[in-house]
Amino acid sequence: MQRYILSRLIQSVCILFGVLFIVFFMLQMTGDPVSLLISRHASPEEVEAMKEELGFNRPLPVQFFEFVSGAVVGDFGKSLRHHQPAMDLILDRLPATIELAVTALLISLILGIPLGLISGSNPGSFWDVLSRGTGLLGQTIPNFWLALILILVFSVHLGWFPSFGRDTWTILGFTLPTRSVILPAFSLSLFTMGQLVRFTRSAVLEIRGEDYVRTAYSKGIADRKVYIGHILRNASIPLISIVGVQFGYLLSGSIYIETIFSWPGLGNLLAESIGNRDFALVQAIAFFSSFVVVALNLLTDIAYGLADPRIRY
The missing domain is CATH 1.10.3720.10 (MetI-like)
Known part of the structure; x- marks a missing residue:
């Protein structure tokens, strides 16, 4: 029974890591969230400043690593709209x-x-x-x-x-x-x-x-x-x-x-x-x-x- 439970547990962990990968990269393909948060009349410098503040200007592998590291401990960052965890x-x-x-x-x-x-x-x-x-x-x-x-x-x-x-x-x-x-x-x-x-x-x-x-x-x-x-x-x-x-x-x-x-x-x-x-x-x-x-x-x-x-x- 222990072997049966262990095999199912390993499968579950692999599935969760696959979910993290799919969710992160599919959302990245939906567009730039900064365009919804900032005025359409904002200058390119202001757009870049907000991207720097939110961390969207960093390379995707770096963002993904931080996302996975936070997800393991239940930290997914703050909501961009509600400004709450x-x-x-x-x-x-x-x-x-x-x-x-x-x-x-x-x-x-x-x-x-x-x-x-x-x-x-x-x-x-x-x-x-x-x-x-x-x-x-x-x-x-x-x-x-x-x-x-x-x-x-x-x-x-x-x-x-x-x-x-x-x-x-x-x-x-x-x-x-x-x-x-x-x-x-x-x-x-x-x-x-x-x-x-x-x-x-x-x-x-x-x-x-x-x-x-x-x-x-x-x-x-x-x-x-x-x-x-x-x-x-x-x-x-x-x-x-x-x-x-x-x-x-x-x-x-x-x-x-x-x-x-x-x-x-x-x-x-x-x-x-x-x-x-x-x-x-x-x-x-x-x-x-x-x-x-x-x-x-x-x-x-x-x-x-x-x-x-x-x-x-």
């Missing part, structure tokens, strides 16, 4: 993104797994058709289009939910979400829910035909115990990897949803920083998001190896 801005917006991602994941789990279990247990039934249709819609409908439809129906016409912003309740020092998270979380959860329905259904259909399940039925074991002790337990093994990967997607892939709902999270901050060519902030958010995804994938691989001994061998 980039990591402080990320940590300030992180709770809102975590709230949105966790709520979306819970919606996906609560709806997706039961639908997949019912569908796989009753192939060809009405519930099977409904579940397969839900899975198909979840993986084909663009979440930004769904977000606009939800705003039109539930915010504009019915007035049940707010259409933008984030409201919270504070009870005994704990910050709790309110109705404002429902629409963006549901929009974000639809794709993950569709995947969970499909994979759960496929896993249940496959496991139902295994010899140990038929043996359990032949012994007269009740259906509920067979599903809980054999089918659901074994179906959960492939679902571990899906949930881990999709939670990373929910954390890092919510830029459109957060922008549409004006949700004050990392996705909204990333959209603003890209428009402003805020190099330090874009680099920090891109690396932080990649780090979260890689860390979740690493934990998923470890959990998968613990759940299924065949994987680690």
